[in-house]
Amino acid sequence: MSNLSGKTAIITGASSGFGKGTALAFAKAGCDLILTGFNDEKLHQVVLECEQFGVEVVSYAGDIKDEQTAIKTIDLAMENFGHIDILINNAGIGRTLSIEDTSMSDFDLVMNTNVRGAFAFTKQVVPKMKKTHDGQIIMVSSVTGIKGHSDESAYTCSKFALRGLAQALDRELLDDGIKTCVICPHAGATNFEVGYGRTKAGVKQSGFLTPEDVGQAMVSICSQPKNSRIVEVRLASNNVKY
Secondary structure (H helix, E strand, C coil), X not given: CCCCCCCEEEEECCCCHHHHHHHHHHHHCCCXXXXXXXXXXXXXXXXXXXXXXXXXXXXXXXXXXXXXXXXHHHHHHHHHHCCCCEEEECCCCCCCECCCCCCHHHHHHHHHHHHHHHHHHHHHHHHHHHXXXXXXXXXXXXXXXXXXXXXXXXXXXXXXXXXXXXXXXXXXXXXXXXXXXXXXXXXXXXXXXXXXXXXXXXXXXXXXXXXXXXXXXXXXXXXXXXXXXXXXXXXXXXXXXX
16 A cells, blocks of 8 residues: 555645656555646646546646635545645745846745745645644745845745744644644756746756655655654755755
């Protein structure tokens, strides 16, 4: 039996990058999935790939910044599975710009995508988890949420905020049987910031963390025994020295 067999997980930002890698890792581990993302076509392809592992997968394409996306995704999860065991707040966006070049619209986009979206999904899922006195919530922060990076002021704000949210929830929800973890990956070999400080060629040759690396780490977090929890993870590639 796979170590997540019988579990259900919601993964946001699942249509590409770390989210897709996590979805595939969870499907391989036997976990049923509720996937959400902005790009319906890419999301559908991820669904098909995950279904090849014999798990049940449903999806909802929507804007993470819109609270209705969280509400409708959680409703879909309950309609199809009747319970939610895991929530992975992965959806995110980055901008590599100096503070002078970062418009207020850029700032709002990053904060609303990375933080508001995670808050909305968490707010909607917690009552469901409280009913079963069980659950695992993961906030996907970044090494930038541990130490601020130049030319990433808005992104740094958002990732520090996610660490703070996870720390607060760890205290608030543990007595309800809900574990909270924040994972802080170093740079990933994804197209996350292509056009905003990274190039496709640079990503391909980076030696950075792969989506598969991050997905496996997520599975490990969710595979802890009942009496222990992982509170924070800093994940780095062996190919890159920091």
